[in-house]
Amino acid sequence: MLEKKDINLEKAVLIGVVTKQQNEEKSKEYLDELEFLTYTAGGEVVKRFTQKMEMPNPKTFIGTGKMQEVAEFIKENEIGTAIFDDELSAAQERNISKLLECKVLDRTNLILDIFAQRAQTSYARTQVELAQCEYLLPRLKGMWTHLERQKGGIGMRGPGETEIETDRRIVRDRITLLKDKIKNIDRQQSVQRGNRGQLVRVALVGYTNVGKSTLMNVISKSDVFAEDKLFATLDTTVRKVVIGNLPFLVTDTVGFIRKLPTQLVESFKSTLDEVREADLLLHVVDISHPSFEDQIASVNKILGEIDSANKPTIMVFNKIDTYEAVPFDDDDLIAVRTKENYSLEEWKKTWMNKIGNDAIFISALNKENMEAFKRRVYDEVRDIHVARFPYNNFLYPDYQEEEE
Numbered sequence: 021m022l023e024k025k026d027i028n029l030e031k032a033v034l035i036g037v038v039t040k041q042q043n044e045e046k047s048k049e050y051l052d053e054l055e056f057l058t059y060t061a062g063g064e065v066v067k068r069f070t071q072k073m074e075m076p077n078p079k080t081f082i083g084t085g086k087m088q089e090v091a092e093f094i095k096e097n098e099i100g101t102a103i104f105d106d107e108l109s110a111a112q113e114r115n116i117s118k119l120l121e122c123k124v125l126d127r128t129n130l131i132l133d134i135f136a137q138r139a140q141t142s143y144a145r146t147q148v149e150l151a152q153c154e155y156l157l158p159r160l161k162g163m164w165t166h167l168e169r170q171k172g173g174i175g176m177r178g179p180g181e182t183e184i185e186t187d188r189r190i191v192r193d194r195i196t197l198l199k200d201k202i203k204n205i206d207r208q209q210s211v212q213r214g215n216r217g218q219l220v221r222v223a224l225v226g227y228t229n230v231g232k233s234t235l236m237n238v239i240s241k242s243d244v245f246a247e248d249k250l251f252a253t254l255d256t257t258v259r260k261v262v263i264g265n266l267p268f269l270v271t272d273t274v275g276f277i278r279k280l281p282t283q284l285v286e287s288f289k290s291t292l293d294e295v296r297e298a299d300l301l302l303h304v305v306d307i308s309h310p311s312f313e314d315q316i317a318s319v320n321k322i323l324g325e326i327d328s329a330n331k332p333t334i335m336v337f338n339k340i341d342t343y344e345a346v347p348f349d350d351d352d353l354i355a356v357r358t359k360e361n362y363s364l365e366e367w368k369k370t371w372m373n374k375i376g377n378d379a380i381f382i383s384a385l386n387k388e389n390m391e392a393f394k395r396r397v398y399d400e401v402r403d404i405h406v407a408r409f410p411y412n413n414f415l416y417p418d419y420q421e422e423e424e
């Protein structure tokens with residue numbers, strides 16, 4: 021078994037950079053998200069360090085002066101973990117560990133660990149372990165080179181090499197085994213999927229924590245786990261839903277995140293098949309989140325990676341109950357009105373207006389606007405259904421409000 025990194029992060033510091041591509045505001049947003057990830061993993065952020073630089077330092081991520089400052093803070097405040105807001109190379113991790121003398125994690129580590137903690141079924145656990153192995157494999161060499169150097173000299177190179185090779189082989193064998201295991205489960209699942217027949221399939225997709233599972237529970241009267249932490253859902257749930265007299269299947273699945281580690285996208289491929297095989301996507305967005313537009317872009321990018329970018333999609337803007345515009349001071353003649361000052365009505369007139377019918381505004385929590393949502397989904401599902409079974413067209417008249 022692969023050893024799971026023990027993350028008992030009571031006290032952590034975050035370290036990020038401000039670069040040309042990533043201004044102060046963006047950097048703050050990213051660190052906010054990193055803090056939420058840390059909290060989800062079970063940690064508490066005591067302090068954030070940022071440094072302005074052209075680009076991250078290839079040896080130590082941030083500069084040595086700044087690193088000294090971090091090291092002192094860590095010592096004085098008995099910090100157990102330093103978390104970097106990007107993927108560190110093996111060499112960077114090694115160098116930094118020496119300087120900081122505490123556990124050093126990067127964004128990918130953190131996400132992998134949350135997935136490991138949250139995986140409930142053996143299927144999810146297998147997929148996470150595969151991602152961990154894939155993350156580890158290219159780093160094994162780095163883990164050993166400094167030992168080799170210490171041993172050094174003639175005649176010592178052999179054993180060092182052998183150890184790396186042995187370790188690599190163990191991890192590679194494990195990867196093969198895990199892939200086989202996943203393939204077996206996939207085979208069983210595709211049989212199950214075959215049994216579901218020809219019903220239209222709708223998949224809930226979106227950034228993590230936007231309310232997919234909450235919406236799933238509302239429309240299918242089911243009880244999927246929803247929580248105000250990241251990646252509450254790892255396993256896929258499929259429910260049969262009936263609107264009007266029209267039955268279809270709805271899938272709730274894992275949420276996406278900016279820079280989702282590629283190893284995870286790879287190993288969750290079969291979970292994501294549910295999305296790939298769907299007839300219609302409901303792209304759920306948390307409109308109350310300050311960077312919801314970036315989140316939409318991240319989700320679209322991942323949808324592209326799994327060949328699902330061009331599916332019929334309804335944008336579901338959720339959490340309208342907590343949407344709050346930053347108040348704009350009309351008397352301030354210097355201030356420029358920006359997106360964060362937009363009211364919901366102003367937002368609706370932006371690019372959202374262009375997608376017209378395909379934008380729905382709801383609160384899954386308070387069940388606001390659910391009738392409009394149901395009508396829109398019904399119409400779309402009916403069109404797909406009718407195209408598939410032209411002969412029972414007459415069965416599905418236009419949507420009529422359900423009597424409560």
Ligand SMILES: Nc1nc2c(ncn2[C@@H]2O[C@H](COP(=O)(O)OP(=O)(O)OP(=O)(O)O)[C@@H](O)[C@H]2O)c(=O)[nH]1
Nearest residue numbers: 229230231232233234246247251252253275384385
């Ligand atoms: N205010 C408000 N909160 C909501 C709404 N919908 C969901 N939430 C809350 O948002 C948090 C996340 O909800 P989930 O349904 O778990 O989100 P998810 O998209 O399934 O998240 P992952 O499974 O982690 O990807 C929970 O605390 C919900 O109660 C809403 O319409 N308004």
Ligand SMILES: [Mg+2]
Nearest residue numbers: 232233252253
């Ligand atoms: Mg969920």
